[in-house]
Amino acid sequence: MSKVAITVNGTLHTKEVEDRTLLVQFLRDHLGLTGTHVGCDTTQCGACTVIVDGKAVKSCTILAASIEGASVSTVEGLADGEKLHDVQAAFHEHHGLQCGFCTPGMIMASVNMIERHDGVLDEATVRHELEGNLCRCTGYHNIIKAVLSAAEKHRTAHAVAAE
Amino acid sequence: MGSPLHKSTSGHGTAVLEKPEPAGLSPEMELVRDALFRHVGKPLPRKEDGRLITGKGRFSDDFSLPGQTFAAMVRSPYPHARILGIDTSEALASPGVLAVLTGADLLADGLEPIPHNPVPSTKFDVKLTAAGGGIPFTGPHYLLPVDKARHVGEAVAVVIAETAAQAADAAEKVFVDYEELPHVTETAKAALPGAPAVWDEVPNNVFIDSSFGDEAGTAAAFAAADHVVTAEFHIGRVTAVPIEPRSSLGHFDDETGRYTLYAGSGGAVRQKGELAKVLGIEPKNLRVLSYDVGGNFGARNRVYVEFGLVLWASKKIGRPVKYTATRSEAFLTDYQGRDLITKVELALDREGKFLAMRADNLSNVGGRCVSLSPLSKGSGLITGSYHIPVATLRARAVFTNTMCTQAYRSSGRPEVTYAIERLVEKAARELGFDKLELRRKNLVSPDMMPYTNAVGSIYDSGEYEKNMDRALELADWGGFEVRREEAAGRGKLLGRGFANYVESSIGSPKERAEIEIKQDGTVEVVIGTQPSGQGHETSFAQVVADMIQVPVEKVWIILGDTDIVSVGGGSHSGRSMRHAGTVMAMASADLLKEGRRRAAEHFGADFDAIDFESGHFKLRGTNQTIDIFTLGDLTREKDGPLRVARDNEMHTPVFPNGAAICEVEVDPETGHVLITSYATVDDVGRCINPLIVHGQTHGGIAQGVGQAMWELCAVDASSGQPLAGSFMDYGMPRSDNMPSFKCEIAEVISPTNPLGIKAGGEGGTTPALATVVNAVLDSLKDYGVTDIDMPVTPHAVWRAIHQSKGERDARAS
Known part of the structure; x- marks a missing residue:
């Protein structure tokens, strides 16, 4: 057992957990944050994607203890009260989700992608960078539209800020 | 021996059939239908998204x-x-x-x-x-x-x-x-004499063996035909892979x-x-x-x-x-999908008119039979979109030592669509016909509708040639040569594939809707379908809101809890909008009738003096009105909640249809296949929410493409061990191997139900297997490749090229 202290969505949580506890289990079972999902057992589906210290990572493949002291963002922490994050809003507007199971991971991967590229994205790049997130419902078409739309918003907002 | 289905007459597909008419509609039914049709077709974003995009889903x-x-x-x-x-x-x-x-x-x-x-x-x-x-x-x-x-x-x-x-x-x-x-995992082997018996009760493993159609007529037509083309296909085993x-x-x-x-x-x-x-x-x-x-797809x-x-x-x-x-x-x-061996034969006359068809379909159900849906639904559609006057079909199902199979996205229809579309292309190639013209001249035409095909399915409505023309336009079929040359300049082979499809939606016949006007100013609708991404909370709310003329924000759909939902068919076979839409229309009509009765009493007037408009009951000729929520409140104590429950049963199937075209760029060195474009036209009947229907088409296309390109539940026959145990082994459609789509909806109203709905959930998948494989074969035709099995992986393509080259070299030497 280890005592693990991780900040999740801005709140510090300290829990005593088995050493083999994966980050996704820490989030779902120990913190009750069930928005992050488990879709596979070979680190390939991306449903578990969260952001750890600014990096999009698959939480099914990290031990919670190994990121002791880190800061984690999950889908539950994206919206600002009632105000949705641009990426969430874009997924809704462009029908980028159907069953919703891959969606949290897809959204977190997209949030991180837009930040890393500062919103400068095209279809080919978005498709390439979402290769690690599987969706079985949408055929990806509307997901790509949603991400490009949110990226555009990001560019506009930053261009305005730059002026 | 063969026995005709239902009342299918022998010889020619002109059964005596009454065109299904909606029974004379009550004034309330007319009202709700007209109200719906004024607003239907809005691409409303979904109500269920709120919890799903904020991590508050309830899986x-x-x-x-x-x-x-x-x-x-x-x-x-x-x-x-x-x-x-x-x-x-x-x-x-x-x-x-x-x-x-x-x-x-x-x-x-x-x-x-x-x-x-x-x-x-x-x-x-x-x-x-x-x-x-x-x-x-x-x-x-x-x-x-x-x-x-x-x-x-x-x-x-x-x-x-x-x-x-x-x-x-x-x-x-x-x-x-x-x-x-001793074990047997292979479909064909399990049906041969001497195969190990999975069940003692069925020593030869073949537990279904039925024949349909007009055997004498078919035999005669084949005997008299100028041409006969035959083919055998194994549409392999795949699995649904819902992400949850x-x-x-x-x-x-x-x-x-x-x-x-x-x-x-x-x-x-x-x-x-x-x-x-x-x-x-x-x-x-x-x-x-x-x-x-988190996804169903049948599994x-x-x-x-x-x-x-x-x-x-x-x-x-x-x-x-x-x-x-x-x-x-x-x-x-997981219950797996497909796995059908189909031997098909087509008889044609000199001009390319289809005279007759024979099919021998063998379905692998696995270790026990959980469902015969794929075999059954496919059986009714072996002739596809074409007028083929006579046919016979032998349908068998076999046990093997593999996981059980069940319906999977368009259960049975992609398999038989693959067979007929590939057979038609084979006929075109072998007999020297243009592959589009051969199809065109044999299409079922609108004036044949309702059309009874040679195995007894009654296609309700559709404009197949119009779908073809529109799809060819959407895909810029005419501009292909220019693109082909450009690709050739880069050392790539461009191919294009076409497929027509007609598919069926039957589904459990019973459905129930309960609608209540609540005291908090909302409308609660209880329904027995089960969405797994299809957006029922939105599209059904849209339907009821439009029919009783209240804002959609006020309508809430309740499903999934059997303590509340007493009767319901669930969701499968594209049944939901058609069955739920119809029973919700009937329940809405009942609700408005009861509302009118209460309003009449409230105004002290005759029932016939009450009109309903925009959520209000009005006393005709006066300015007295009362909205439906207030009416519900005022009359609650005396008459109980303003609430109705309606059951409905519908048995008549509908037949969504359309066409799909894709272009693929093949690298002859590596065998890699890239889909560069994909266009579809889909007749879904009346379309309630195009945003949701397009989403279904996209996802359906991906599942069909997945089977054509990458997916296979491979089993090592000698050990009986499944080889695809994870995403490392099982190829999937991913964001970087799929194209964006050009999809268009065609609305040919179905006469089979009051709202004219067909279905939109499975048409994306139905033609996709044939479309992709036809495109790959087109790209490889200069190599003399005429056949290839799914999935068309780089290895499969490379092998086809080299095998064909080897055969030609051998013939030349």
């Missing part, structure tokens, strides 16, 4: 109960083995273990097999029987077997422990004494004597009825909750053994039991 594994325990399955490593005994002692002594249960325990407690009722039985389903016409033996499905394991991965025992990890550890300590038996793995949480309440099951499925009402029979309890003592479901439409096991175990140990499958278990034991 089955998200639920936990105090004191819950965890189950792990002990699974057979052999494809076929007798169970001589199970030693649970070491497992029982393992830390945290509360129980280890086997098939023997199950029988001792009197549990029954799952009543899958796999033989299709709606009025319009093809009638499948055992050889000679008898009732088929389908293989009982006990939650745990006592006699044998019949496929790799079959659960033979279950361990319950305090934690999932403890249960998994203990499962490895259960000692099962297996006697390995199966999960179930069972609980027994001692005080109330009731069981509760949280388990995402394709329809909680059906699950409740079947599980009650398994447990030997009254259905009212089981509550099933299916809230958010969730049948009861899984673990649903019964967690319920049974929870009563035995007095604590809730949860089981969530790993993805590896999902690959091994």
Whole structure:
């Protein structure tokens, strides 16, 4: 057992957990944050994607203890009260989700992608960078539209800020 | 010998049929229909998104109960083995273990097999029987077997422990004494004499053997034909891969004597009825909750053994039991899809007119029969979009030592569409016809509708040639040569593939809607369908809101809890909008009628003096009005809540149809296939929410493309071991190997139901297998490649090129 202290969505949580506890289990079972999902057992589906210290990572493949002291963002922490994050809003507007199971991971991967590229994205790049997130419902078409739309918003907002 | 289906006449597809007319509509029905049609077709964003994009979805594994325990399955490593005994002692002594249960325990407690009722039985389903016409033996499905394991991965025992990890550890300590038996996993081999028998009751494994159509007429037509073209295809085994793995949480309440099951499925009402029979309890003592479901595609439409096991175990140990499958278990034991061997023959005259068709279809159901949907639904559509006056079909189903198959996205139709579209292209190539013109001249035309095909299916409506023309336009078929040359300049081979399709939507015939005007100013609608991404909370709210003319924000759809939903067919076969839409229209009409009655009483006037408009009842000729919510409030004490319930039953199938075209760029060095464009036209009947329908088409296309390009539940025949156990082995459509789509909806109103709806959920998949493979073959035609099996992986393409080259070199030398 280890005592693990991780900040999740801005709140510090300290829990005593088995050493083999994966980050996704820490989030779902120990913190009750069930928005992050488990879709596979070979680190390939991306449903578990969260952001750890600014990096999009698959939480099914990290031990919670190994990121002791880190800061984690999950889908539950994206919206600002009632105000949705641009990426969430874009997924809704462009029908980028159907069953919703891959969606949290897809959204977190997209949030991180837009930040890393500062919103400068095209279809080919978005498709390439979402290769690690599987969706079985949408055929990806509307997901790509949603991400490009949110990226555009990001560019506009930053261009305005730059002026 | 062959027997005609229903009243299909022999010889020519002109059965005596009454065009189904909606029975004379009541004034209220007219009103709701007109109101709906004024607003229908809006691409409204979805109401259910709110919780799903903020991480507040309610998927089955998200639920936990105090004191819950965890189950792990002990699974057979052999494809076929007798169970001589199970030693649970070491497992029982393992830390945290509360129980280890086997098939023997199950029988001792009197549990029954799952009543899958796999033989299709709606009025319009093809009638499948055992050889000679008898009732088929389908293989009982006990939650745990006592006699044998019949496929790799079959659960033979279950361990319950305090934690999932403890249960998994203990499962490895259960000692099962297996006697390995000869196995057969291959579809064709299992039907040959001498194959090992999966069930003693069916020594030759072929438990369905039925023939249809006009044998004499077909034989005569073939004998007189100028041309005969034959082909054989194996449409292989794939699996649904919903991104949410199966999960179930069972609980027994001692005080109330009731069981509760949280388990995402394709329809909680059906699950409740079947599980009650398994447990030997009254259905009212089981509550099933299916809230958010992370994908279904057919695989969730049948009861899984673990649903019964967690319920049974929870009563035995007095604590809730949860089981969530790993993805590896999902690959091994999700109900799988397809696996059909089809031998087809087409007879043509000199001008290329289709005269007759023969098909021999063999469906691999796995270790036991859970469903005959693929074989049955495919059987009714072997002639596809074409007028083929006579046909015969032999439909067989065979047991093998593989996981059970079940309906999967467009159940049975992609298989037979693949067969007819590839056969037609083969005919065009061998006989020197243009592949589009050959199709065009044989299409079923609008003036033939309703059209009874040679195996008895009655296509309700459709404009097939118009779909073709529009698809060719959308795909810029005419501009292909320019693109082909450009690709050739880069060393790539460009090919284009075309496929027509017509598919069927039948579905469970019964549905029920309850509508109540609530005191809080909302409208509550209870319905028995089960969405897993199709957006019912939005599209159904849209339908009711439009019909009773209130804002859609005020309408809330309740589903998934059998304590609230008493009757419902679930969601499958594209049934939902058609069945739910119709019964909601009827319930809305009933609601408005009752509202008018109350309004008349309220105004002290005659019933006939009341009009309804924009959510208000008005006394004609005055300015007295009352909105429906206020009316409900005022009359609640005297008349009870303003609430109606309506049941409806519809048996007539509908036939969505369309065309799909794709272009592929093949690298002849590596065999890599890239889809550069994909265009479709889909006639869904009346389209309620185009945003949602397009989404369904996109996802459907991806699943069809996936099977054509990458997906296969490969099994090593000699060992009987499944080889695709994870995403490392099972290729998937991904964001970087799929194109964006050009999809258009065609609305040819169906005369079969008051709202004119067909279905939009499966048309994307139906032609996709044929479209992609036809495109790949087109790209390779200069190499002399005329056939290739799915999936068209780089290796398959490379091999086809080199094999063909080798054959030509051999002929030349």
